[in-house]
Each structure stands twice: as structure tokens, then as C-alpha cells.
Amino acid sequence: MSHVRSLNRVILVGRAGKDPEVTVMPNSGQQLAKFSLATNEGYYDKNSNAWKDLPTEWHNIIAWRALAQKVEKGVGKGDMVLVEGSIRTRKWKDKNGQDRSTTEITADNIIVLDRRKDGAAGSSYAPDRSRRDAFPEAGSQGAPPFMGGPEGDEAGFEEDPF
Numbered sequence: 001m002s003h004v005r006s007l008n009r010v011i012l013v014g015r016a017g018k019d020p021e022v023t024v025m026p027n028s029g030q031q032l033a034k035f036s037l038a039t040n041e042g043y044y045d046k047n048s049n050a051w052k053d054l055p056t057e058w059h060n061i062i063a064w065r066a067l068a069q070k071v072e073k074g075v076g077k078g079d080m081v082l083v084e085g086s087i088r089t090r091k092w093k094d095k096n097g098q099d100r101s102t103t104e105i106t107a108d109n110i111i112v113l114d115r116r117k118d119g120a121a122g123s124s125y126a127p128d129r130s131r132r133d134a135f136p137e138a139g140s141q142g143a144p145p146f147m148g149g150p151e152g153d154e155a156g157f158e159e160d161p162f
Helices: 065-074
Strands: 010-016 023-024 031-040 042-045 050-053 057-063 080-095 099-114
Touching: 010 099, 023 065, 031 065, 057 065, 057 080, 065 099
Parallel strands: 057 099
Antiparallel strands: 010 031, 010 080, 023 031, 031 057, 042 050, 080 099
């Protein structure tokens, strides 16, 4: 028998593609926050002497319970965030009986690294300061990143959250 363990751990740094949507699951009463996260990569092309961007990758992020509440109050569209969690692929049948699947990151930890500033170039985003100022940013004194995530079983997966 092998003593080798496996690990399902994801760390992403990117910009929130939309303000989080928070719902309460009807059967369990658990809060669920969901938002998209865009990550970009690229490389330096020596032949053209220029930076080449690769296509943007979009990730579905979900956060449960207390973490969902903090995401709702502290994360907004355009914010640069670090998401730490695990990757999950779920399968279900839709209303028409078709097989569907989705891949999402179940967050354990989220840290806001940088907020989209008011009047940023090309942005019409105007954050609601009353909602978002209570959320600690990375590096603020005495404000550790918030933690959360599924506790115990995965009873919260009652329906497709996206």
C-alpha cells in the first residue's frame, strides 16, 4: 500500500469580473457567494521584442457561510484578489435531462490585494464605499485575511450556483 498523499490546492490572483452574488440555499439556509475571477498570463517574445498576452482565463469562485458574508461586503468588480481553495467539478442533469458540469474554485481564504479605483481608465465602476470600507485589505494592521469555506459535509451543493 502506498503512503503517497494527494493534494487539491489552488491559488489564484486576478481581478473580480463582477460584484459577488450572494444567495441563501433553500434547504440548508447556508449563504453562498459566487463571482468570476479573471487571470492573465503572457510571455516576452524575443523575435518581436514585445510582450504577448495569452487569452484571459475565467474561474468560477464560490465561498460559503461567514466567508460568503465577508465576500459580499468586501469584494467588488475589478478588485485584485488572491483566492486560495480547492477545485471541484460537479455534474447534474438540467431541466431537459441533459448532462451538465461545471468547474469551480471553493474558496477557503480570500484577500483583497488592490481595489479598483474610482474613475479608473475605461471603467465606469463606482464602488459603494459604505459596503466595502469595512473589509480589510492586504497589509492593513491587525486585519488578517478572512477564512471560511465548507465545514463538514458538502450539503450546500443543492443546486447549480452558476
